[in-house]
Amino acid sequence: MDKFDSYGKTPSLFTFNYTIEEFQHQCRFPHTEHFFVQGGFQLNGMEALARFYPRGYSNGDENWLSLYIGLESNVDVEIYTYFEVNIIAMVENSEIIVFSNQYQLLFTPGFMWNAINILPTEVALKRMLLPEGGLKVRILFNTYLCETDRRLSRPMSGMWTRVREMLAQDTGDQDFDVAFLIGTRHFLAHKRILAYSSAFSAILHEWSGVEGLIIELPYVRPDVFEERLIDCYMKSNRFCKECLSVRKSKVEICC
16 A cells, blocks of 8 residues: 555645757757656655657647646545746756746546646747756646445446436536536536545635636546546535435435
8 A cells, every 4th residue: 555645634845857958950840749757756645757759648639738647546535736947948057947837737546637727838939948858847746535435336336327317407406505617618616515534625725705606627538527527526415315305404304
């Protein structure tokens, strides 16, 4: 079993530095399809790797520098990480951050990888190379992790399907109090149900204090998000599996 550094509401902080040597050469064509360089590291007690694709991870992304993050765990875990990608250049012998952006990713037992586009390759080539031609990338991770048992709720079960349909229909009877935009898909939910998950708790904490706003997570995969969302309802003792209603407390009688 992996020895994890932190659980639940306590984030694990980690910084990963990697220099893509001879970046201009790595960007030249022809390369084998979706050429990459990679570095390994330990993230929250798990084996992790970062792959950098100078000409894109997938078809249509050949003009982008893409980042692939993969994790390996010996136990079923749910992981939410928000991280910052910095590109470091040298100006008068001093390191200067010339690019910075933040991202959020959600990992589950069935989806322990994700890929995102960082910035156009030509922008990196023109303005961000080190004097010797490398591209220095620094990634600062804030990671929330919790063990989970995916055997407790299965996507093919009848109840799983009923919950999925319930969450897809805003009839006005469910009193949803939080909304998400994941890619192009909208999801509605109840905060008291999401409290079951350390990942969702971390997401809600990030957006706390902002009322009436849709939480946008553009880099999270919609299928992964939906799976974890429904899983919260399936495992919560505040959600009635008979009438599909959300109780104000776990002892409330609803049907």
